[in-house]
Amino acid sequence: MLAFVVRRLIGMVAVLFAVSLLVFIVFIEIPGGDPAERMAGKNPTPENIQNIREKWGFDKPFYVQYVRMMEKAGTGLLPGTHGEYDILRSFDTRQDVVAEIKKGIPATFSLRIGAGIIWLVFGILVGVISAVKAGRWSDRAITILALIGISMPVFWLGIVLRYFFAETRTWFPDGGYVPLSQDPVQWMYHLILPWFCLAVLFIGFYGRVLRSNMLDTMNEDYVRTARSKGLPPGRVLGRHVLRNSLIPIVSLFGLDFAAVLGGGAILTETVFDLKGVGWYAAQSVGGLDLPPIMGVTIYATFFIVLFSVFVDLIYAYLDPRIRPT
Amino acid sequence: MAEPATDLTLDSASLLAAEEHEIAIVGRSPWYLAWRRLRRNWVALASLGVFILIVVACALAPVYAKHLAHTGPNTVHAGETVLVSGKPREVVGGGSHYDPKTNTFIVAAPVYLGPTWWHAHGRFVLGTDNLGRDVAVRLLYGGRNSLKVGIGSALICTLVAVLLALIAGYNGGWIDWVVTRFFDLIWAFPVFLLAIALSTALAINGFHHFGISIEPGSLWIPTLVISYVLIPYIGRPLRGQILSLREKEFIESAIGAGAGPLRVMFSDVLPNIASTVLVFFTLIIATNILTEAGLSFLGAGVRLPDPSWGNMIASGQDQIQTAPWLALIPGIAIVLTVLSLNLFGDGLRDALDPRAKVRIER
Numbered sequence: 001m002l003a004f005v006v007r008r009l010i011g012m013v014a015v016l017f018a019v020s021l022l023v024f025i026v027f028i029e030i031p032g033g034d035p036a037e038r039m040a041g042k043n044p045t046p047e048n049i050q051n052i053r054e055k056w057g058f059d060k061p062f063y064v065q066y067v068r069m070m071e072k073a074g075t076g077l078l079p080g081t082h083g084e085y086d087i088l089r090s091f092d093t094r095q096d097v098v099a100e101i102k103k104g105i106p107a108t109f110s111l112r113i114g115a116g117i118i119w120l121v122f123g124i125l126v127g128v129i130s131a132v133k134a135g136r137w138s139d140r141a142i143t144i145l146a147l148i149g150i151s152m153p154v155f156w157l158g159i160v161l162r163y164f165f166a167e168t169r170t171w172f173p174d175g176g177y178v179p180l181s182q183d184p185v186q187w188m189y190h191l192i193l194p195w196f197c198l199a200v201l202f203i204g205f206y207g208r209v210l211r212s213n214m215l216d217t218m219n220e221d222y223v224r225t226a227r228s229k230g231l232p233p234g235r236v237l238g239r240h241v242l243r244n245s246l247i248p249i250v251s252l253f254g255l256d257f258a259a260v261l262g263g264g265a266i267l268t269e270t271v272f273d274l275k276g277v278g279w280y281a282a283q284s285v286g287g288l289d290l291p292p293i294m295g296v297t298i299y300a301t302f303f304i305v306l307f308s309v310f311v312d313l314i315y316a317y318l319d320p321r322i323r324p325t
Numbered sequence: 326m327a328e329p330a331t332d333l334t335l336d337s338a339s340l341l342a343a344e345e346h347e348i349a350i351v352g353r354s355p356w357y358l359a360w361r362r363l364r365r366n367w368v369a370l371a372s373l374g375v376f377i378l379i380v381v382a383c384a385l386a387p388v389y390a391k392h393l394a395h396t397g398p399n400t401v402h403a404g405e406t407v408l409v410s411g412k413p414r415e416v417v418g419g420g421s422h423y424d425p426k427t428n429t430f431i432v433a434a435p436v437y438l439g440p441t442w443w444h445a446h447g448r449f450v451l452g453t454d455n456l457g458r459d460v461a462v463r464l465l466y467g468g469r470n471s472l473k474v475g476i477g478s479a480l481i482c483t484l485v486a487v488l489l490a491l492i493a494g495y496n497g498g499w500i501d502w503v504v505t506r507f508f509d510l511i512w513a514f515p516v517f518l519l520a521i522a523l524s525t526a527l528a529i530n531g532f533h534h535f536g537i538s539i540e541p542g543s544l545w546i547p548t549l550v551i552s553y554v555l556i557p558y559i560g561r562p563l564r565g566q567i568l569s570l571r572e573k574e575f576i577e578s579a580i581g582a583g584a585g586p587l588r589v590m591f592s593d594v595l596p597n598i599a600s601t602v603l604v605f606f607t608l609i610i611a612t613n614i615l616t617e618a619g620l621s622f623l624g625a626g627v628r629l630p631d632p633s634w635g636n637m638i639a640s641g642q643d644q645i646q647t648a649p650w651l652a653l654i655p656g657i658a659i660v661l662t663v664l665s666l667n668l669f670g671d672g673l674r675d676a677l678d679p680r681a682k683v684r685i686e687r
Contacts, residue, residue, distance in 0.1 A: 015509065015510070015513050018510050018513075019510065019513055019514065022510065023522070026522055026523060026526050027522070027526055147664060147667050147668060147671070148660070148664060150667060151611065151615075151659075151660050151663035151664040151667050152656075152659075152660055152663075153615055153618045153619060153622075153635070153638075153656065153659050153660075154619075155618075155619060155622050155638065156618075156638055156652070156656035156659065156660075159638065159642055159645065159652050159656070160652075160653065160656065163645050163649060163652075167645070167646060259515050259516075261515065261518075262514070262515020262516070262517055262518030262519070263515055263516060263517040263518070264517075266517060266518065266521070266623070267517075267619055267622065267623070270622075270623065271642075281518065281521065282521075282623050284525075285521060285525050285623050285624050285625050286624050288525055288528055288529050290525065290526065293518075293521060293522050293525055294522070296518065297514070297515075297518050297519065297522050300514075300515045300518050301513055301514050301515065304513055304514070304515060305513055308513075
């Protein structure tokens with residue numbers, strides 16, 4: 001087991017290195033041209049451009065720039081004040097990217113955790129009901145509803161929810177974020193719509209995955225054994241079928257919880273003006289401002305890689321069949 | 326039959342047996358059997374019908390624009406009037422204007438012409454947007470762009486993924502290692518964020534490497550970006566399937582009979598994964614249309630003023646209080662399209678191989 005953990009951790013470092021290199025290539029090599037010329041604004045003097053080029057290090061070779069960028073991102077994480085060119089800064093606003101990401105973390109995590117709980121609970125509920133009632137009309141109705149949920153663009157659902165429940169009727173606040181430390185009630189009140197908006201897609205998806213898992217598990221020999229030894233149906237369902245069907249859901253949840261920051265959360269935060277990490281990335285798209293997007297991409301990828309290691313370990317713990325020897 | 330089948334005398338039994346022998350046992354191809362199963366699934370067929378209808382409607386956008394709406398997708402009609410049920414109506418009314426009598430500016434919210442349905446003889450059927458453009462025309466042209474990107478990227482993505490999976494799964498060894506690491510690397514990224522990052526980077530100067538030249542505003546950018554980020558979602562499961570096929574006897578016998586690697590890959594392995602590929606292809610179009618909508622919503626997909634369903638929702642969001650149809654209608658179009666594809670893909674999967682676990686995980 002220890003060797004497994006060590007191997008996974010080494011793999012994680014390798015993936016992170018490859019990811020950072022790819023991100024660097026995407027942002028520095030693909031656009032081509034000279035970032036200094038774009039940053040100097042309209043009618044720049046040649047000295048001005050040269051100055052920016054030297055200060056930001058755009059004149060250095062590829063690998064030096066890569067190491068510099070990683071250094072800058074790392075320095076930004078350290079506490080204390082830093083020099084103008086020691087940290088990753090936005091091309092557009094010259095703000096400290098790492099500090100801006102840190103500022104967005106509370107809102108992003110509030111959104112993710114709440115939505116995650118909602119989609120897990122409702123997803124399991126939907127899955128269990130449709131598996132137990134498989135083939136009946138309630139199963140079909142749930143399946144169609146789940147498919148509609150999967151087929152809706154999350155940002156459109158957000159706009160619709162906001163329009164009907166926060167603008168035409170003022171049942172909920174019209175976007176914005178209130179920190180938990182400031183006012184827990186308002187925090188929740190502001191987040192209810194975004195939570196449900198983000199969760200809808202996953203509820204449908206998890207419900208469908210769990211349904212098919214449960215239907216498969218119900219045909220297993222050990223379930224027949226449990227039934228034939230006279231256990232009550234509820235107990236068979238809870239202890240034998242559901243427990244085993246939930247294992248893949250656990251791994252799916254871990255990965256989705258990490259990945260949602262780079263997916264639905266960006267759109268949900270944008271629609272509801274939640275000033276989180278995803279919102280920050282989305283704001284930078286319009287100005288073609290690469291460093292914030294680069295920072296958020298690395299941050300989000302770090303989560304995915306970290307969580308996939310967690311998920312592997314939890315999976316191995318839950319299911320002895322795949323535990324490495 | 327001479328006698329009712331329930332009357333099981335010796336005679337009728339032998340009659341039945343005789344009749345059974347008369348029915349020629351016809352070899353049916355798996356595709357025919359799948360079609361027979363699909364034929365009974367009316368939800369799936371209806372969904373396919375809806376999708377085809379949407380594609381045809383969007384394909385006919387220029388005809389509609391020219392002969393019924395008498396306008397183009399980017400033609401501005403603000404300041405004009407149109408006859409709705411015989412009465413003249415301003416396309417974009419209200420707004421602030423100067424009143425010479427009182428020598429003041431009167432500030433009022435602009436009023437956009439709402440859906441006229443058919444009361445203006447095909448003009449502004451779904452109303453107008455803030456610049457006085459015909460929403461119905463833009464919806465159809467936007468659908469063209471969304472479908473072009475969605476279907477185009479699905480084609481490219483599936484093609485590349487199948488080729489990579491075939492090469493990796495068939496050859497094994499270091500080739501498999503390289504391809505799998507490539508899949509893992511893209512897999513490690515959050516799909517949507519990577520797509521945003523690539524689109525933004527490409528929006529600056531376009532792409533001018535390896536002899537390929539793409540301009541910044543081109544539809545190829547979202548198409549290629551989306552197909553690139555979703556390659557492992559098809560490639561990984563296919564590779565797994567090919568790896569297990571590789572161990573089957575018929576592959577061994579094909580190699581034994583002297584078939585070369587290309588022949589084995591394309592005439593022995595490929596037909597066996599074709600049904601999976603087909604289901605994936607249907608489902609990935611749905612995923613890609615949603616991804617394109619999200620990208621365009623953030624301004625990283627199809628660029629304004631060219632319409633796409635995603636960027637129409639984005640611009641409609643600002644006018645949702647005064648003109649809710651601007652954001653609602655393109656969204657309904659997306660839901661209908663994606664839902665019909667998902668329902669059809671589901672039915673197709675059930676018909677081709679009910680036990681297959683083919684689904685696009687995100």
